[in-house]
Structure formats: structure tokens, C-alpha cells
Amino acid sequence: xxxxxxPDPFFTGPGLNRADALRAHPDRIAALALxxxxxxxxxxxxxxxxxxxxxxxxxAVEGNPPLFLGLDRExxxxxxxxxxxxxxxxxxxxxxxxxxxxxxxxxxxxxxxxANWHRRHGFCSVCGQPxxxxxxxxxxxxxxxxxxxYPRVDPVVIMLAEHDGRLLLGRQPIYPARRFSALAGFVxxxxxxxxxxARELHEEAGIAVRDVTYLASQPWPFPSSLMIxxxxxxxxxxxxxxxxxxxxxxWFTRAEVEAALCGDPxxxxxxxxxxxxxxxLLDRWVAGLERVAA
Amino acid sequence: xxxxxxPDPFFTGPGLNRADALRAHPDRIAALALxxxxxxxxxxxxxxxxxxxxxxxxxAVEGNPPLFLGLDRExxxxxxxxxxxxxxxxxxxxxxxxxxxxxxxxxxxxxxxxANWHRRHGFCSVCGQPxxxxxxxxxxxxxxxxxxxYPRVDPVVIMLAEHDGRLLLGRQPIYPARRFSALAGFVxxxxxxxxxxARELHEEAGIAVRDVTYLASQPWPFPSSLMIxxxxxxxxxxxxxxxxxxxxxxWFTRAEVEAALCGDPxxxxxxxxxxxxxxxLLDRWVAGLERVAA
Numbered sequence: 001x002x003x004x005x006x007p008d009p010f011f012t013g014p015g016l017n018r019a020d021a022l023r024a025h026p027d028r029i030a031a032l033a034l035x036x037x038x039x040x041x042x043x044x045x046x047x048x049x050x051x052x053x054x055x056x057x058x059x060a061v062e063g064n065p066p067l068f069l070g071l072d073r074e075x076x077x078x079x080x081x082x083x084x085x086x087x088x089x090x091x092x093x094x095x096x097x098x099x100x101x102x103x104x105x106x107x108x109x110x111x112x113x114x115a116n117w118h119r120r121h122g123f124c125s126v127c128g129q130p131x132x133x134x135x136x137x138x139x140x141x142x143x144x145x146x147x148x149x150y151p152r153v154d155p156v157v158i159m160l161a162e163h164d165g166r167l168l169l170g171r172q173p174i175y176p177a178r179r180f181s182a183l184a185g186f187v188x189x190x191x192x193x194x195x196x197x198a199r200e201l202h203e204e205a206g207i208a209v210r211d212v213t214y215l216a217s218q219p220w221p222f223p224s225s226l227m228i229x230x231x232x233x234x235x236x237x238x239x240x241x242x243x244x245x246x247x248x249x250x251w252f253t254r255a256e257v258e259a260a261l262c263g264d265p266x267x268x269x270x271x272x273x274x275x276x277x278x279x280x281l282l283d284r285w286v287a288g289l290e291r292v293a294a
Numbered sequence: 295x296x297x298x299x300x301p302d303p304f305f306t307g308p309g310l311n312r313a314d315a316l317r318a319h320p321d322r323i324a325a326l327a328l329x330x331x332x333x334x335x336x337x338x339x340x341x342x343x344x345x346x347x348x349x350x351x352x353x354a355v356e357g358n359p360p361l362f363l364g365l366d367r368e369x370x371x372x373x374x375x376x377x378x379x380x381x382x383x384x385x386x387x388x389x390x391x392x393x394x395x396x397x398x399x400x401x402x403x404x405x406x407x408x409a410n411w412h413r414r415h416g417f418c419s420v421c422g423q424p425x426x427x428x429x430x431x432x433x434x435x436x437x438x439x440x441x442x443x444y445p446r447v448d449p450v451v452i453m454l455a456e457h458d459g460r461l462l463l464g465r466q467p468i469y470p471a472r473r474f475s476a477l478a479g480f481v482x483x484x485x486x487x488x489x490x491x492a493r494e495l496h497e498e499a500g501i502a503v504r505d506v507t508y509l510a511s512q513p514w515p516f517p518s519s520l521m522i523x524x525x526x527x528x529x530x531x532x533x534x535x536x537x538x539x540x541x542x543x544x545w546f547t548r549a550e551v552e553a554a555l556c557g558d559p560x561x562x563x564x565x566x567x568x569x570x571x572x573x574x575l576l577d578r579w580v581a582g583l584e585r586v587a588a
Binding site: 011018191216 | 403492513
């Protein structure tokens with residue numbers, strides 16, 4: 001039961017009570033906005049704003065904000081939908097994640113994912129006419145053709161492949177210097193999680209894998225993904241790297257991965273940050289994942 | 295290792311080699327369409343057409359079909375993108391699934407998911423202008439604002455909750471008479487798989503659950519979901535059923551579930567069909583899942 005003793009991925013947790021059933025009742029949501037303790041999320045540069053302690057910043061509600069985030073016990077939590085173009089995967093947002101309190105992380109992820117989706121979905125994909133937020137901004141409705149559109153959540157597989165005690169990690173061109181991390185890719189229509197893991201590793205690194213095992217998942221609001229972490233076994237360590245996708249990919253020993261996780265300056269690579277599920281996967285592998293997957 | 299001895303969910307399997315790297319090269323895809331053995335998927339009433347043996351029907355390629363499905367060894371496989379409105383989740387399509395050969399199921403799922411997505415995404419959600427298929431119809435591009443849109447894959451959690459040896463199953467209003475199946479719902483922005491399972495079971499059945507364990511996944515092309523099957527433990531069997539979502543929900547004993555899976559007419563419910571991942575989850579539970587999840 002190694003899972004119990006290790007931290008969950010960042011962004012894990014219940015967050016607010018989403019009280020989904022209320023979304024169908026705009027009158028009840030409007031009444032909640034009048035609650036004397038109702039709170040409104042503050043935004044800064046296209047992301048939820050943090051205070052000095054890494055907690056989300058909240059203000060008082062005025063008017064009828066479009067996004068109903070949910071309840072904390074009885075207290076309703078709302079947000080505006082910030083407009084304008086905001087860089088996705090920006091270093092600035094990653095910097096925020098380094099300060100964000102883990103208790104607020106699921107709320108941060110929900111609010112930013114939704115805001116990112118609304119920003120790029122002002123028009124109906126069915127008929128091309130403008131759409132408006134609906135159901136407390138958990139959907140958008142087209143008054144022209146009647147279509148209702150729900151937020152995207154794009155599943156991504158991210159995986160550790162092991163061969164003979166060593167682990168495959170790769171470098172994307174956008175990574176900081178010396179960073180290696182788990183390989184990843186979007187799940188495509190018609191795939192299981194397991195076939196997506198096998199396809200991505202074959203495409204990016206030229207390896208065949210087996211015994212794909214789910215480990216953990218994490219929402220990732222850049223712009224709006226669900227990261228699905230997995231482990232698998234490679235029968236060979238011969239790599240054919242797709243240099244359109246990766247700068248490099250290499251096999252690392254347990255001692256090398258441990259050194260990187262400890263921040264040892266002599267480690268052969270820089271480990272992913274604590275808010276990335278890749279870090280959680282590496283922590284679990286080092287703690288003895290092979291006993292579970294064997 | 296009970297997983298090895300039981301069938302995978304329907305729609306599992308490698309399908310075609312998607313040869314993703316070719317999608318960036320329209321000239322190479324056009325050249326593949328000239329291959330003397332190139333095959334074109336046949337469609338019937340908005341779904342891929344089947345022959346009498348439940349295999350996909352293929353014809354010869356003429357011209358330059360928009361959707362490049364992939365390669366079977368050297369042979370390229372293509373499809374048109376059928377236009378027009380087609381009912382989603384139609385009984386007719388479910389009828390097809392009862393005949394579909396398991397070897398062709400992943401190709402059926404990919405083609406139908408993509409076709410369903412193209413049908414509802416003729417316009418750019420960013421600017422409202424028309425979009426065109428791109429990358430062998432694995433995306434759509436907007437010539438007006440430059441946005442590129444990728445097919446939706448909507449993650450759905452579907453789960454068995456156990457309490458004191460009994461399993462919770464529910465009835466949706468659209469089900470055939472006497473059918474009960476696993477409860478399910480879409481993963482929302484900001485959620486892990488595990489928190490989505492807990493939220494859905496709390497919303498629909500009023501139960502609190504723990505020890506959520508991933509079991510299996512399945513693509514589901516109605517219109518374009520990824521079903522993520524899980525198991526969990528409920529601490530109480532007291533139900534509060536959301537009758538906006540469910541007609542009914544009940545706890546069933548192992549003997550009752552076994553009788554339903556065997557098609558026993560005296561069973562208290564009708565089991566889900568073989569092509570539904572809910573069936574796979576029930577098969578695994580009856581085969582002794584509790585040993586894995588304990």
C-alpha cells in the first residue's frame with residue numbers, strides 16, 4: 001500500500017462543493033450572490049491572484065458574477081471571466097504554482113481551466129454565431145441554433161517506462177536547462193489510456209511497451225487538461241527519438257533519479273517541479289513502485 | 295493478476311497504425327491515397343458500415359479523401375467525413391455494436407468519434423468563421439484567425455461502489471426495461487479522476503466513497519468520450535437518489551450480479567451489453583476484484 005504513504009499529485013483535493021444541481025437554476029445562483037459572505041475570486045494577469053501566503057485572493061461580490069465556483073459549507077464562491085488573450089503555459093503562471101497553497105490548488109485549477117475555455121469559445125462551433133455563458137458559466141449556450149457547449153477537458157497520458165531497472169525520461173524544447181521529465185501526449189479519439197501510452201512511447205521514443213498501469217491523475221489548467229499518469233515496461237532500451245517532439249530522451253538509473261529528486265547539483269538532470277504530476281510519478285517509482293507493477 | 299485472465303473492454307486494441315507524423319505532410323498523405331491497395335471506409339446512416347460478418351466495409355479510394363485513418367502494414371486507410379445530422383447514442387448504432395467484430399472496434403471508434411466531432415465543429419469557436427479539416431482531418435484550421443482546433447475527447451468516470459459485499463448500480467431514464475448499470479459522469483475542469491468519482495456518486499446517490507481504484511478504460515464514440523472505469527468503497531449504504539439523473543439506484547449482491555451476467559431470466563436486473571465497459575467492470579468484480587482493491 002505504498003500509495004498511502006506518498007503525497008497525492010498537486011491540484012488533488014475536493015476544493016469547493018460544486019453544488020452542480022444549482023447550475024440549472026439561475027434564480028438560485030443569483031440569490032446566492034446576495035449572501036452577505038459571498039466571495040469573488042480576484043484575478044491578476046489572466047490567472048487567479050494569490051496573497052503573500054500563496055492563498056487565493058477573494059473580495060466581496062457586487063452584482064451577479066457569471067461563474068459560480070461552488071460552496072464552502074454555506075458560503076458561495078464566484079468569479080468573473082477575465083477577457084483578453086493570455087499566454088498559455090506561461091512561465092509566469094508556472095511561477096505562481098510554486099507559491100500556491102495546496103489547499104487552494106483545485107479551486108485555482110477549476111477557475112483557470114474554465115476561464116481559458118471561455119476565452120477561446122465565444123462562438124458556436126455548430127453555426128458560427130456568438131454564445132453566452134450558461135449554467136453558472138459551466139457551459140455556453142447558442143441562442144441562434146440552440147446548441148449547448150460544455151468545457152473541454154483534454155485527457156493527456158504521461159508515463160514512466162522502465163527497462164532493466166532504468167527509467168526513460170525526455171526533454172521537450174521548451175523545458176528549462178537540464179530538465180528531464182516523463183513523456184506525455186494527448187489521448188486521441190478511439191484510444192484507451194493504455195493504447196495511447198503505447199502509441200506515444202512508440203512515436204516519440206521508438207519503444208514497444210507492455211503492462212501499462214495507471215498510477216494517478218491531475219487536472220492541468222494550461223489550458224484545460226486531465227493528466228493521466230501511468231507506468232509501463234519496455235522490452236528493449238534501443239531508442240529512436242522523434243526530434244520534432246523531443247530534444248532528447250535517455251534512460252536513468254534509480255540512483256540518478258533519486259539524486260535529481262533530492263536536488264543534488266551533481267545529478268545528471270533537473271527533476272520536474274513539485275506541482276507537476278511527473279514529480280509525483282518519480283517519487284512513487286523511487287519509493288518502490290516496481291513491487292506494485294511486477 | 296486477475297486482469298490477465300479476463301477480456302479487455304470492447305474497443306480496446308491497437309487498431310491501425312495512426313502514423314501521426316504523416317499528418318503534417320499533406321503531400322505524403324495525397325501520395326498514399328494513390329496506393330493501389332488504399333482503402334476507403336464505407337458509411338451507412340451516419341456510422342461506419344459493417345458487412346455480414348461484422349467487419350468494417352471498405353472500398354477503393356478515388357480522389358483525395360479528407361480523413362487519413364492510418365496504415366495496416368503498408369496499406370493506407372482513408373475515410374470521407376459524412377455530413378448531415380445524425381442522432382447521437384441512437385439505438386441503431388448500439389445495434390451495430392452488437393455485430394461489430396472486436397478487431398475492427400478501435401477503428402470504428404476512431405472514425406465515428408472524429409466524424410461526430412467534425413459534424414459539430416464547422417465553425418471556429420474563437421472567431422466564428424468557417425474552419426476546414428487539417429492534418430488528415432485530425433484537426434480543423436481557421437484561415438480567418440489562425441486558430442487550430444483538435445478533436446474533443448471527453449473523459450467520463452464510470453464506477454462501481456461496493457458496501458459490505460454489495461454493489462451500487464443505477465438506472466438512467468433512457469435505458470431499456472430492467473437494465474441497471476454503473477453510475478457515470480463527465481470529469482469537470484479542476485478534477486482528478488478520483489475526485490470526479492467521489493463527486494458523481496455523492497451527487498447522484500448521496501454516498502461518500504474512498505479508496506478509488508482505476509480498473510480499465512474504453513473509447514466511446516457517442517459522440518466522443520473516454521470512459522474511465524473505477525472501483526471504490528462506500529462506508530454506508532444509505533442512498534439519496536438524484537431523480538433528475540437516475541430513475542433508480544440499488545445495491546445488488548454478488549449472486550444477483552452473477553445471475554444478471556449469465557442472462558438468468560430470474561435475475562433482478564438486465565446486465566449491460568458486452569460492448570459497454572460497465573459489463574467489463576462487472577465481470578471483473580464477480581471474478582474477484584475485492585482481492586485487488588482490499
